[in-house]
Structure formats: structure tokens, C-alpha cells
Amino acid sequence: MSISTRGRYGLRALLEIAQNYGSGPINIRDISKNQKISMSYLEQILHRLKKAGLIRSIRGAKGGYLLAKESNQITIKDIVKVLDGPIGVAYCDFPNLREKSCIGPKVCASSILWKRLELTIDDFLSKVTLADLKEEPPSSKKGMRK
Amino acid sequence: MSISTRGRYGLRALLEIAQNYGSGPINIRDISKNQKISMSYLEQILHRLKKAGLIRSIRGAKGGYLLAKESNQITIKDIVKVLDGPIGVAYCDFPNLREKSCIGPKVCASSILWKRLELTIDDFLSKVTLADLKEEPPSSKKGMRK
DNA sequence: ATAAATCTTGACAAAAAAAGTAAAGATTTT
DNA sequence: AAAATCTTTACTTTTTTTGTCAAGATTTAT
Numbered sequence: 537m538s539i540s541t542r543g544r545y546g547l548r549a550l551l552e553i554a555q556n557y558g559s560g561p562i563n564i565r566d567i568s569k570n571q572k573i574s575m576s577y578l579e580q581i582l583h584r585l586k587k588a589g590l591i592r593s594i595r596g597a598k599g600g601y602l603l604a605k606e607s608n609q610i611t612i613k614d615i616v617k618v619l620d621g622p623i624g625v626a627y628c629d630f631p632n633l634r635e636k637s638c639i640g641p642k643v644c645a646s647s648i649l650w651k652r653l654e655l656t657i658d659d660f661l662s663k664v665t666l667a668d669l670k671e672e673p674p675s676s677k678k679g680m681r682k
Numbered sequence: 683m684s685i686s687t688r689g690r691y692g693l694r695a696l697l698e699i700a701q702n703y704g705s706g707p708i709n710i711r712d713i714s715k716n717q718k719i720s721m722s723y724l725e726q727i728l729h730r731l732k733k734a735g736l737i738r739s740i741r742g743a744k745g746g747y748l749l750a751k752e753s754n755q756i757t758i759k760d761i762v763k764v765l766d767g768p769i770g771v772a773y774c775d776f777p778n779l780r781e782k783s784c785i786g787p788k789v790c791a792s793s794i795l796w797k798r799l800e801l802t803i804d805d806f807l808s809k810v811t812l813a814d815l816k817e818e819p820p821s822s823k824k825g826m827r828k
Numbered sequence: 829a830t831a832a833a834t835c836t837t838g839a840c841a842a843a844a845a846a847a848g849t850a851a852a853g854a855t856t857t858t
Numbered sequence: 859a860a861a862a863t864c865t866t867t868a869c870t871t872t873t874t875t876t877g878t879c880a881a882g883a884t885t886t887a888t
Binding site: 709710711725726728729732739740741742743744745746747 | 862864865
């Protein structure tokens with residue numbers, strides 16, 4: 537009942553990228569440094585996020601990563617789904633029974649419970665976007681660090 | 683983001699025990715047969731549930747397991763907690779930094795998110811009890827409560 | 829054009845967690 | 859006393875997670 541480190545790292549990387557909006561693409565090396573995640577592992581994670589259409593990349597010198605959509609269009613659910621797989625809390629414990637598709641009402645009762653839990657989580661995660669978590673842009677009086 | 687098989691099996695075993703209310707204790711062998719879970723594994727699971735005070739056991743011939751409380755006093759959260767451990771969706775990724783307890787606002791934003799998710803799940807699971815999932819005893823009409 | 833920076837991809841390995849098995853022992857009822 | 863049943867611990871296997879490594883492809887700046 538927990539989020540994998542891949543999921544957590546992915547969210548942090550995305551926040552880093554989102555934060556950088558307006559300063560052009562941010563490269564893996566910087567994300568790695570700021571978030572203390574190894575470059576190799578980051579490559580894997582970012583590749584998944586890219587394949588899923590959440591970010592896009594620019595190659596070559598001065599390249600890096602950018603959000604593929606506005607940060608308020610990217611939900612946490614999207615991210616978790618890409619990095620942790622679908623939310624599936626539990627599937628039927630007897631998917632392969634020939635005689636009937638389900639062993640009986642007791643099992644069904646629990647299956648239904650897990651399904652409802654899944655929907656609850658899903659609902660929560662699809663209502664929060666990257667924008668909700670993003671720091672305000674460092675425009676005003678406060679000195680900004682790069 | 684899923685329930686372990688131990689948790690799922692445990693819930694099913696408990697439903698089996700709850701179902702049997704009024705017919706005295708039910709033994710491991712029967713639960714094992716009905717739910718298709720190995721006796722050895724069940725022993726492990728039931729022992730945890732007993733230690734946690736959710737069920738009690740009667741030894742010797744004609745012995746078996748009983749709920750330790752009314753089925754409406756046992757929440758799914760109780761069960762999951764015993765079998766899957768506490769819900770903890772995610773902890774701080776940098777618990778050991780000496781300088782400060784947190785690396786910065788970006789990390790905090792995600793930590794807070796995971797904490798809120800945790801509370802959401804927790805809330806859901808503590809509102810459902812075994813009684814809500816239990817089948818009606820065979821004599822009565824088939825009423826479905828919410 | 830070329831070199832350097834950067835993303836891309838696939839294979840592999842170490843570590844941790846989950847799932848399950850086995851067996852000897854203790855207790856109680858009949 | 860025997861049989862049924864729960865108790866407990868140790869161990870093994872399997873799966874998942876968490877990464878590392880390395881060669882390759884692409885693009886930009888000069």
C-alpha cells in the first residue's frame with residue numbers, strides 16, 4: 537500500500553521540470569543534482585514519462601526536458617500510472633476457475649471492496665495536478681536562485 | 683499501490699470465520715478448503731490476526747477460530763494494518779539529512795501529497811467493517827445493506 | 829564538418845520484499 | 859491416551875524493486 541520510489545522520484549523530477557518553466561529545458565544532470573537521484577535511474581524514469589506524453593525532450597547541446605502540457609493538465613494519477621503501473625489494488629483471487637468466474641459471494645464481497653478502494657484512490661489522485669504542487673514562480677521581490 | 687495477497691487472504695479468512703458465527707468455531711482445515719489457501723500459510727495469517735486481537739482460538743478437538751469481537755467492530759483498516767503493515771504511502775525521501783530535516787519545498791510538496799493520500803485511504807478503510815461485507819445468514823431474506 | 833553535449837535504449841545485477849513450505853511442539857477435547 | 863487442533867520458528871523460493879552499465883543515436887554550437 538505504498539508508492540514506489542520510482543513514482544516518488546518521478547514526481548520530484550517533474551516538479552523540478554515544472555519549476556523550470558520559462559527558463560527553457562532542464563537537463564538530466566541538473567535534475568539529478570538537485571534531487572539527488574542517479575542519472576541512470578533518472579534516464580529510465582524520464583524515458584517512461586516521455587513515452588507517456590507527459591514531458592518532451594530536446595536533444596543535443598543545450599537540450600533537456602520540458603513539460604509536454606501545462607502543469608495544470610498533468611495529474612498525479614497520470615504520473616503514478618506511468619511509473620507504478622495501474623492502481624489495481626487487487627484483482628480476483630480466482631481468475632482461472634473454469635466452472636464459474638467467481639468462487640462465491642464471500643470472494644466477491646472482498647473484490648468489490650478493493651475495487652471501491654481503488655476508485656477512491658483514483659479519484660483523489662486525478663484531482664491533484666502538478667500545478668497544485670508547484671512552487672510559485674520566483675518572479676517578485678524574493679531573490680531567486682537558479 | 684496494492685494490497686498484498688496476505689491481506690487479501692486474511693480478509694477472506696475473516697469473512698469465512700464471520701460467516702460461521704453461531705455454528706461455533708471453524709477450523710483451519712475448513713477455511714483452507716473453502717478459500718483455497720494452504721494451511722501453512724493460513725496458520726501464519728491467523729496467528730497475526732489473533733495476536734492483534736481480531737480473532738480468538740479454541741484448541742483441541744472441535745476447536746477452531748472465532749471472531750474476538752462483533753463483526754461490526756472490526757474494520758478493514760484493522761485487518762490491513764495487521765497483515766500489510768501500516769498504510770504509509772510514502773515517507774520523506776531525505777530523512778537523514780543533517781543540515782535540515784527537509785531538502786526543500788519541492789520535496790515537501792510531494793510529501794504532503796502522499797500524506798493526504800494516506801489519510802484518504804485510511805479514512806475509507808476505517809469506515810468499512812466486516813459486517814458490511816458479510817453475507818446474510820442463510821435463513822433471512824436477501825437484504826443488501828449499504 | 830566536427831566535437832561535445834545530450835537524450836535513447838536494452839541488458840543485466842543486486843537487494844529487498846512477498847509468498848509459501850515444512851516440521852516439531854503444545855494444548856485440549858473426547 | 860489418542861486424536862484433533864492450534865502454535866511457533868525456521869527456511870526456501872519467487873517476484874518485484876531498485877538500481878547500474880554501456881553502447882548508440884541525435885542535435886547544437888562552433
